[in-house]
Amino acid sequence: MTLASRLTLWYTSAFVIFLLAAFVVFYLAMVSILDERMDEDLEEDIEEFAELFEDKGLAGVKSEIAREVMAGDEANIFLVLLNNEGKAFYASDLSHWRNLKVDDRAVRRAATKNRIVLRTVEVGGQEYATRIVYGRIGPQVILQIGESVEESEEMLEVLFAVFAVVFLLAIPISSFIGWVMARKAVRGIEEVSETAAHIHGGHLDQRVTVRPQGAEIQKLADTFNAMLDRIRDLITEMREMTDNIAHDMRSPLARIRAISEVAVSSATTTEAHKQAASTTIEECDRLLQMINATLDVAEAEAGTAAADLQTVDISELARDACELFEPVADEKQIDLSCELDNGCSMRGNVQSLQRMLANLLDNALKYTPPNGKVGINLGCADASIKVVVTDTGIGIPQPDQARIFERFFRCDQSRSETGCGMGLSFSQAVARAHGGEISVASEAGNGATFTITFPGSRIFPSPVRD
Amino acid sequence: MMRILLIEDDATIAHFIRRGMQEAGFSIDHAADGMAGLDLALNDSYDVGIIDLMLPKLDGLAIIERMRERKNNMPVIILSAKRSLDDRVQGLQRGGDDYLTKPFSFSELLARVNALLRRANNIVESTELSVGDLSIDLLARTAVRCGSKIDLQPKEFALLEYLMRNAGHIVSKTMIMERVWNYNFDPQTNVVEARISKLREKIDKGFDIPLIHTVRGLGYVLKHSEY
Numbered sequence: 092m093t094l095a096s097r098l099t100l101w102y103t104s105a106f107v108i109f110l111l112a113a114f115v116v117f118y119l120a121m122v123s124i125l126d127e128r129m130d131e132d133l134e135e136d137i138e139e140f141a142e143l144f145e146d147k148g149l150a151g152v153k154s155e156i157a158r159e160v161m162a163g164d165e166a167n168i169f170l171v172l173l174n175n176e177g178k179a180f181y182a183s184d185l186s187h188w189r190n191l192k193v194d195d196r197a198v199r200r201a202a203t204k205n206r207i208v209l210r211t212v213e214v215g216g217q218e219y220a221t222r223i224v225y226g227r228i229g230p231q232v233i234l235q236i237g238e239s240v241e242e243s244e245e246m247l248e249v250l251f252a253v254f255a256v257v258f259l260l261a262i263p264i265s266s267f268i269g270w271v272m273a274r275k276a277v278r279g280i281e282e283v284s285e286t287a288a289h290i291h292g293g294h295l296d297q298r299v300t301v302r303p304q305g306a307e308i309q310k311l312a313d314t315f316n317a318m319l320d321r322i323r324d325l326i327t328e329m330r331e332m333t334d335n336i337a338h339d340m341r342s343p344l345a346r347i348r349a350i351s352e353v354a355v356s357s358a359t360t361t362e363a364h365k366q367a368a369s370t371t372i373e374e375c376d377r378l379l380q381m382i383n384a385t386l387d388v389a390e391a392e393a394g395t396a397a398a399d400l401q402t403v404d405i406s407e408l409a410r411d412a413c414e415l416f417e418p419v420a421d422e423k424q425i426d427l428s429c430e431l432d433n434g435c436s437m438r439g440n441v442q443s444l445q446r447m448l449a450n451l452l453d454n455a456l457k458y459t460p461p462n463g464k465v466g467i468n469l470g471c472a473d474a475s476i477k478v479v480v481t482d483t484g485i486g487i488p489q490p491d492q493a494r495i496f497e498r499f500f501r502c503d504q505s506r507s508e509t510g511c512g513m514g515l516s517f518s519q520a521v522a523r524a525h526g527g528e529i530s531v532a533s534e535a536g537n538g539a540t541f542t543i544t545f546p547g548s549r550i551f552p553s554p555v556r557d
Numbered sequence: 558m559m560r561i562l563l564i565e566d567d568a569t570i571a572h573f574i575r576r577g578m579q580e581a582g583f584s585i586d587h588a589a590d591g592m593a594g595l596d597l598a599l600n601d602s603y604d605v606g607i608i609d610l611m612l613p614k615l616d617g618l619a620i621i622e623r624m625r626e627r628k629n630n631m632p633v634i635i636l637s638a639k640r641s642l643d644d645r646v647q648g649l650q651r652g653g654d655d656y657l658t659k660p661f662s663f664s665e666l667l668a669r670v671n672a673l674l675r676r677a678n679n680i681v682e683s684t685e686l687s688v689g690d691l692s693i694d695l696l697a698r699t700a701v702r703c704g705s706k707i708d709l710q711p712k713e714f715a716l717l718e719y720l721m722r723n724a725g726h727i728v729s730k731t732m733i734m735e736r737v738w739n740y741n742f743d744p745q746t747n748v749v750e751a752r753i754s755k756l757r758e759k760i761d762k763g764f765d766i767p768l769i770h771t772v773r774g775l776g777y778v779l780k781h782s783e784y
Contacts, residue, residue, distance in 0.1 A: 366773075368774070369773040369774030380743055416744075418755050419747065446742055450744075453748075
């Protein structure tokens with residue numbers, strides 16, 4: 092069942108139930124008003140006749156009765172004068188009331204207690220019930236007035252008929268209104284799903300456009316569009332990455348193939364074969380490193396499981412990294428300076444952080460020419476940890492600075508330099524996984540400064556159970 | 558003779574390991590699927606198991622779990638193409654003793670097998686190691702060659718110790734990074750090379766016979782003869 096038909100059903104049901112309830116209340120109120128009014132009229136009649144009897148005597152009453160029941164009215168109303176024993180001694184035209192009976196008990200009560208007594212009875216030959224009143228209007232004179240309820244009944248019947256028509260019309264009309272409203276409400280949703288279906292076929296550039304019809308639908312469309320943007324970016328990125336990986340892999344593969352071909356076809360000495368095998372291993376390791384680096388970035392981006400987090404002395408990690416790279420710096424005659432605050436610690440994953448620091452120093456040393464300077468500075472003074480790695484290397488041209496953190500991005504697009512551009516994307520992924528951020532400041536030819544900041548909340552973590 | 562059980566379905570890799578282990582002086586049995594491997598593991602006795610994770614019929618972790626259920630404590634090295642932290646942790650938690658990712662160098666596998674054997678057999682290590690005329694004292698952390706003391710920085714000593722422990726066997730750069738510096742990745746700059754050349758200057762300079770040798774493509778080996 093579609094949402095629109097469900098909404099329509101709900102709307103119609105609610106409307107019909109409300110209508111029905113309103114009618115029932117109205118009908119009952121109508122019935123009671125009509126009954127009351129009739130009783131009041133009858134009681135008033137008795138009182139008037141009693142006054143008449145006092146003024147003009149029985150004769151006056153009789154002539155009044157004749158006048159009251161005009162021709163044509165006798166089928167609806169009758170008046171009878173009874174004595175205290177219930178014997179009729181004068182009556183209006185009773186041709187329509189042949190089966191009329193006198194209620195002795197009511198007469199007695201009217202005679203002895205001087206009360207007005209009301210009764211509803213079925214009189215044979217009469218289509219409707221009859222409301223009868225007994226009242227004493229003088230000594231030995233009881234007036235019995237009967238009136239058919241036909242008039243009120245007819246009125247109620249008309250009311251009922253009107254309602255039935257309204258009711259029958261209301262169902263289709265409310266269904267229609269409900270349907271139109273529901274359609275209008277779900278139109279936006281349908282547009283979104285149509286676009287989604289379209290995109291399923293590969294049209295990633297499509298976007299949902301909705302006519303203004305409510306914040307909810309607009310929000311749905313916006314969210315959906317934002318998701319599409321993200322997907323398109325991811326796919327573009329992935330495509331670029333696959334291209335880059337393929338390119339970067341092709342070169343070592345080509346070399347492996349060439350070396351092996353030479354070994355098979357023209358190498359004669361054991362030494363030559365060994366040489367070929369060694370080169371093959373080196374190229375394989377290069378490939379492997381590339382694949383691993385790609386996976387590591389993905390893993391770091393996915394974040395670290397809470398279980399792997401521990402309190403890490405990042406000062407010590409930085410000191411180790413300095414120590415590790417010192418011989419490399421010496422060899423290249425680069426001045427490596429390490430200014431590290433002691434005892435800075437944070438919650439994190441040791442291996443990722445260790446590797447992040449090593450990557451930054453590794454990069455700095457790689458891109459700094461001999462006699463240059465590389466420095467690492469770590470501080471945790473103002474409730475946040477800051478790592479700054481500076482070099483006096485070749486620098487990064489302004490337009491490339493935003494892209495160096497992308498996977499496989501290498502500043503020289505020739506891709507002649509070995510090693511792929513994974514170090515910085517890895518560092519960024521690690522920094523972000525630890526709630527921090529990495530930024531770069533550089534001028535082409537004038538060195539670069541990488542700054543990583545970890546927020547303060549990570550520095551003094553609550554103790555964890557290990 | 559130490560006996561090794563190899564459960565590996567890739568024929569090329571199995572052949573490569575089998576040959577290498579035989580050359581290194583081990584006796585090795587090979588099963589190509591999980592059920593056959595489990596059968597051998599339970600009904601025969603081996604000093605070390607080398608078990609691949611992705612196997613036909615029964616996967617490697619299941620083999621290890623069933624072995625452990627039956628109180629079979631054979632030390633196991635897991636071989637796997639999966640290298641994420643989660644996979645490693647899982648492999649070790651479910652009963653593996655070591656975890657090596659494919660592709661790997663044979664020398665690394667051998668070094669790990671030897672380490673497991675040492676651990677399993679509780680070999681009491683001497684506090685002194687020597688190769689040729691070079692000897693080191695593990696307690697005093699001093700090195701002496703031809704009677705003259707060599708000054709070494711702590712990390713240099715650790716590197717030398719690692720090479721000495723694996724004397725005669727090739728150790729790769731990756732192994733050195735992992736064991737000496739506790740880094741499980743390869744930096745792009747020649748960190749290990751630089752360190753080795755410093756160590757070489759102290760150990761081999763001025764002596765006729767060099768002890769530290771570079772094996773191109775594979776790594777380094779410390780031994781008392783021409784490689």
